[in-house]
Amino acid sequence: MTHPQPDPIDHRERDHRDGPEQPQDGPLDAGPFSAWLAGVRGALAGDHGSDVPCGTCTACCTSSQFVHIEPDEHDALAHIPRALRFPAPGLPRGHVLLGYDEHGHCPLLVDGACSIYEHRPRTCRTYDCRVFPASGVAVDERDKVRIARQVRRWRFSHPAELDRVEHDAAHAAAAWFQTHANASPAVLPGGPPPTSTGRAILAVAALDAFVDRTGPAPRVVPEPDPHEIRVTLSRRRGRRSPPP
Ligand code: SF4
Numbered sequence: 001m002t003h004p005q006p007d008p009i010d011h012r013e014r015d016h017r018d019g020p021e022q023p024q025d026g027p028l029d030a031g032p033f034s035a036w037l038a039g040v041r042g043a044l045a046g047d048h049g050s051d052v053p054c055g056t057c058t059a060c061c062t063s064s065q066f067v068h069i070e071p072d073e074h075d076a077l078a079h080i081p082r083a084l085r086f087p088a089p090g091l092p093r094g095h096v097l098l099g100y101d102e103h104g105h106c107p108l109l110v111d112g113a114c115s116i117y118e119h120r121p122r123t124c125r126t127y128d129c130r131v132f133p134a135s136g137v138a139v140d141e142r143d144k145v146r147i148a149r150q151v152r153r154w155r156f157s158h159p160a161e162l163d164r165v166e167h168d169a170a171h172a173a174a175a176w177f178q179t180h181a182n183a184s185p186a187v188l189p190g191g192p193p194p195t196s197t198g199r200a201i202l203a204v205a206a207l208d209a210f211v212d213r214t215g216p217a218p219r220v221v222p223e224p225d226p227h228e229i230r231v232t233l234s235r236r237r238g239r240r241s242p243p244p
Helices: 006-017 033-044 074-079 122-126 130-134 146-151 159-178 197-210 224-236
Strands: 028-032 067-068 084-085 096-098 154-157
Touching: 028 033, 033 122, 033 130, 033 154, 033 159, 033 197, 067 122, 130 146, 130 154, 130 159, 130 197, 154 159, 159 197, 197 224
Parallel strands: 028 154
Antiparallel strands: 067 096, 084 096
């Protein structure tokens, strides 16, 4: 969610685009896959915010999404009225969620722009809808028509063989988690993520376990040893909390 401050005309136009696909909904360049992967990993690890060319898109702020805010996010919490947040179910005390209004819009989206942009939560800073085309996980379309539409537009490029291998590995990881939904708690301590966003992030986080880099050229491993998956995820969990 790194959109600039769009003007009110842009927002009105988007509101009318919930209907059929428009000619302007053409392909968008998502960049070379491996470069994107390095960037999104840094964002998920908390090293920096995501760098999504959102343009004037506010789909993720208008798609009935709960925004998770962690206890250490003092700046964001100071700028979000207490009445708009509530305890996050199943998470330790101090974790809260920011809800949405009757239209599915974040209440802090005002005139098509985030009213606390400089202070927005980490969830908003790291959200990158390219995790869906990266992993092949389908957007849960209930209430998320706008995100699904934006996701269909992204196109990754594969200038080197590694771009293609890593992209295929992300798809293999998503397929593995779908097939092994009851994977042992050692691999998935909290069980499978309940949201499509969580499942897409999980596939990207586990991707390294699905690439064999020991030979002369990297190759996809569709059925790695679950131990490898567990180690890969533990390494990433050690840097940040698991996806919702
Ligand atoms: S806090 Fe700002 S960036 Fe986050 S969902 Fe709300 S309007 Fe969007």
